[in-house]
Amino acid sequence: MKNKIRKQILEARKALSAEEVINKSTKIFHRLQHFPLYQNARHVLAYIDFRNEVKTDLIIKDLLSSKKNVMIPVSIPETKEMIISQLFNPEKELAKGAYGILEPKKEFIRKVSPDDLDLILVPGIAFDMKGYRIGYGGGYYDRFLGQQIKKIPSVALAYDFQIIATVPRDFFDHPVDYIITETRTIACNS
Numbered sequence: 001m002k003n004k005i006r007k008q009i010l011e012a013r014k015a016l017s018a019e020e021v022i023n024k025s026t027k028i029f030h031r032l033q034h035f036p037l038y039q040n041a042r043h044v045l046a047y048i049d050f051r052n053e054v055k056t057d058l059i060i061k062d063l064l065s066s067k068k069n070v071m072i073p074v075s076i077p078e079t080k081e082m083i084i085s086q087l088f089n090p091e092k093e094l095a096k097g098a099y100g101i102l103e104p105k106k107e108f109i110r111k112v113s114p115d116d117l118d119l120i121l122v123p124g125i126a127f128d129m130k131g132y133r134i135g136y137g138g139g140y141y142d143r144f145l146g147q148q149i150k151k152i153p154s155v156a157l158a159y160d161f162q163i164i165a166t167v168p169r170d171f172f173d174h175p176v177d178y179i180i181t182e183t184r185t186i187a188c189n190s
């Protein structure tokens with residue numbers, strides 16, 4: 001079931017033009033900028049978008065220019081775990097890593113404890129209103145969110161068409177707290 005939904009939504013996302021991706025991502029960025037959790041956050045886990053995901057370049061620039069701490073995930077395919085690394089200069093520090101996603105080059109990996117974060121921005125393929133999520137199937141974010149000692153607020157960034165009626169739930173799934181799309185901000189309070 002998750003596989004079928006994944007395939008369907010990925011097809012729709014693939015069909016977006018570069019212009020649509022930029023327009024929608026810019027709207028999502030502006031909504032995020034008005035969001036108090038974002039305004040007050042000092043340590044933010046972002047992600048580096050790939051394959052037509054909601055773009056994060058404006059967000060990362062905004063955070064860095066506000067002297068905030070930006071972290072990004074580094075995937076470890078062997079264990080399907082991710083470590084998080086602080087990013088200072090996206091132009092200089094990144095190169096293609098696992099799955100073709102941009103990651104810090106070895107010399108720029110600056111490992112940070114997940115407990116030092118105060119906001120997590122979550123990528124994904126499909127979400128429901130309760131915050132349940134379908135990703136690429138690696139379980140990276142489920143493992144990561146399950147690892148936390150204290151609960152850190154999480155905000156998914158998604159296009160409207162990525163919100164579906166219900167995402168099938170597994171015992172290891174961790175719902176996100178909010179979803180921001182180009183037209184709405186959803187509080188999942190599940």
Ligand SMILES: Nc1nc2c(c(=O)[nH]1)N(C=O)[C@@H](CNc1ccc(C(=O)N[C@@H](CCC(=O)O)C(=O)O)cc1)CN2
Nearest residue numbers: 047048049050073075099101123124135136138140141
């Ligand atoms: N931008 C971004 N970064 C992210 C994620 C994400 O969804 N988006 N992840 C969120 O979890 C993690 C990476 N997870 C991924 C898991 C699988 C595949 C993938 O391409 N899988 C192949 C099949 C397996 C393989 O090639 O080994 C596929 O889908 O065809 C990509 C990313 C960490 N970083």
Ligand SMILES: Nc1ncnc2c1ncn2[C@@H]1O[C@H](COP(=O)(O)OP(=O)(O)OP(=O)(O)O)[C@@H](O)[C@H]1O
Nearest residue numbers: 002133134135136137138139140141142143146172
């Ligand atoms: N906390 C966990 N401990 C062990 N295995 C887990 C955990 N979370 C998820 N898994 C495993 O990871 C696999 C992927 O789960 P799922 O399809 O829900 O991933 P996803 O949320 O779509 O992927 P991603 O988080 O990488 O975007 C499942 O086979 C599941 O058994």
